[in-house]
Amino acid sequence: MKISTKGRYGLTIMMDLASNYGNGPVPLKSVAERHDLSEHYLEQLIAPLRNAGLVRSVRGAYGGYKLAKSPEEITAGDIIRVLEGPLRPVDFEEEENAARRDLWKRLRDAIRQELDTTTLAHLINFSSNGQEDDKYMFYI
Numbered sequence: 001m002k003i004s005t006k007g008r009y010g011l012t013i014m015m016d017l018a019s020n021y022g023n024g025p026v027p028l029k030s031v032a033e034r035h036d037l038s039e040h041y042l043e044q045l046i047a048p049l050r051n052a053g054l055v056r057s058v059r060g061a062y063g064g065y066k067l068a069k070s071p072e073e074i075t076a077g078d079i080i081r082v083l084e085g086p087l088r089p090v091d092f093e094e095e096e097n098a099a100r101r102d103l104w105k106r107l108r109d110a111i112r113q114e115l116d117t118t119t120l121a122h123l124i125n126f127s128s129n130g131q132e133d134d135k136y137m138f139y140i
Contacts, residue, residue, distance in 0.1 A: 004084065005041075006045060006083040006084060007079070007080045007083050007084045009037060009042065009045055010045045010049060010079050010080075010082070010083040011079055011080070011123075012031075012035050012037070013028075013042055013045060013049070013065075014049070014054070014055075014067070014074065014079050014120055015120060015123050015124055016031045016034065017031075017055065017065060017066060017067050018067060018071035018074070018120035018123070018124050019124045020066075021067055021070065021071050024058075024062070024064075024066065025057075025058035025063055025064035025065055026064045026065055026066065027063070027064040027065075028043060028046060028064065028065060030064075045083060046065060048082050048083060049079070049083070052078075052082045053068050054067070054068055054069070054074055054082065056068045067120075070121075071119060071120035071121040072120075072121045073119070074119060075116050075117070075118060075119050075120075076115045076116075076119075076120075077115035077116040080115055087108060087111050087112050088108055089107050089108055089111065090104050092104035092105060
């Protein structure tokens, strides 16, 4: 399974909105400029995120988009599923070999576990410090 630009840029939009959570709506144009992305492409991605109830749009001169829930309540899995569809590395139902079918199921479950336990809050905290809080520092 390869995450396309839809999933990657969708995660970028959501992380940007999460980092501005509580500060009012964020214009999509400013998200596009900050990350050097096409505003037109981001407009195509924001619609399914809005339809899924992950973001809300605010109209008007100071309008834009904001998260519909807190960054702690939205997972990477929520976003990727909306933009990419089901999380399946391969179609294992047709796999006749039980060992390989089990491998594909375990791989799918591991991907789901990681995406469903990684919240936007985790991602923006990681990106703002450049490292996770629970990493060790080694000196030689």
